[in-house]
Amino acid sequence: MPDQSKPAEGGAASALPVSAEQIGHAAALLDAGGLVAFPTETVYGLGGDAENPDAVARIYAAKGRPANHPVIVHLAPQGDPNYWVEHLPAEAQRLIDAFWPGPLTLILKRAARINAAVSGGQDSVGLRCPSHPVAQALLEAFSALRGGHGGVAAPSANRFGHVSPTTAQHVRDEFGSAIHVLDGGASDVGIESTILDLSRGFPALLRPGRVTPQDIADVLGEAPRLADGSDATAPRASGTLKAHYAPRTPLALLPFDALQTLLAARQGDERVALVARASRAGEWAHAEGVHFIAAPEDPHVYARELYGLLRALDRADVSRILIEKLPDTIEWIAVNDRLGRAAAAFEALS
Incomplete structure (x- = not known):
């Protein structure tokens, strides 16, 4: 094939x-x-x-x-x-x-x-x-x-x-x-x-x-x-810890509606990064204090750009990185995996 x-x-x-x-x-x-x-x-x-x-x-x-x-x-x-x-x-x-x-x-x-x-x-x-x-x-x-x-x-x-x-x-x-x-x-x-x-x-x-x-x-x-977390006989393998691939800036991965709640609740002059599809971002793409990045619509492009983006956002002078949760489909399984592990590193902080 x-x-x-x-x-x-x-x-x-x-x-x-x-x-x-x-x-x-x-x-x-x-x-x-x-x-x-x-x-x-x-x-x-x-x-x-x-x-x-x-x-x-x-x-x-x-x-x-x-x-x-x-x-x-x-x-x-x-x-x-x-x-x-x-x-x-x-x-x-x-x-x-x-x-x-x-x-x-x-x-x-x-x-x-x-x-x-x-x-x-x-x-x-x-x-x-x-x-x-x-x-x-x-x-x-x-x-x-x-x-x-x-x-x-x-x-x-x-x-x-x-x-x-x-x-x-x-x-x-x-x-x-x-x-x-x-x-x-x-x-x-x-x-x-x-x-x-x-x-x-x-x-x-x-x-x-x-x-x-x-x-x-x-x-x-x-x-x-x-993998669903229940396979106790699986060998350990690279990159399979729950928390991994994490930037240094706290990161949250949530559905867009939940991200809007966090955006609206920002305090004072807090500056945050928002990574979301342009079709969903609406007013937040131009909001004061929001460093907006339009998420790629193609899973292969998203994967190619993901780690460079996270490293760039670590240098972007933002207090948090807010990322829109991606579709739960097989095409997005790999990117969802990496983002989920990155967000898991900060779950105790949320």
């Missing part, structure tokens, strides 16, 4: 925004146990050698990430997922054929040779093959240094729980000069990969993303189980 999340043919061979020397230097840093931030089509990742426990520990330390929160292993297009897993189910191969390179992470049983550090101590491992040409060039160069089996562990390149980065400047804003960054331009998808668990004999969606439940069902012939 055709899939818009996969890159065009020849994408990795196109002219890169970084030089071969820069790619080689970054691969050598990874080989020496260092960290490199690099672009993917989803967000920028903070990468280290997935088979080097010390490098993985440096990722956790840089992010301030809990050691039991697993990271995703990124593979080159020619990489062999069989090296990393105990067994590659036929369902996994079908999904790989359909969506790799692209924004789909598969959770599978981890091979005994792979250190548990990348899995937060679990017996599973998350694998994906990104489609961004700079990511592919880096992964290919690093894998060549490792006899074809190099993998890069890479959560998002930001402090744990904060807004993920979609540009090299976002990474520099988080870490300054402490992290080596490959600048590949803005990420096209803009939110993290879909995470699908295949480690328990059935498909289960752990994190929504550009690859939708319907996309998965079209390939597998069955719909994945959707």
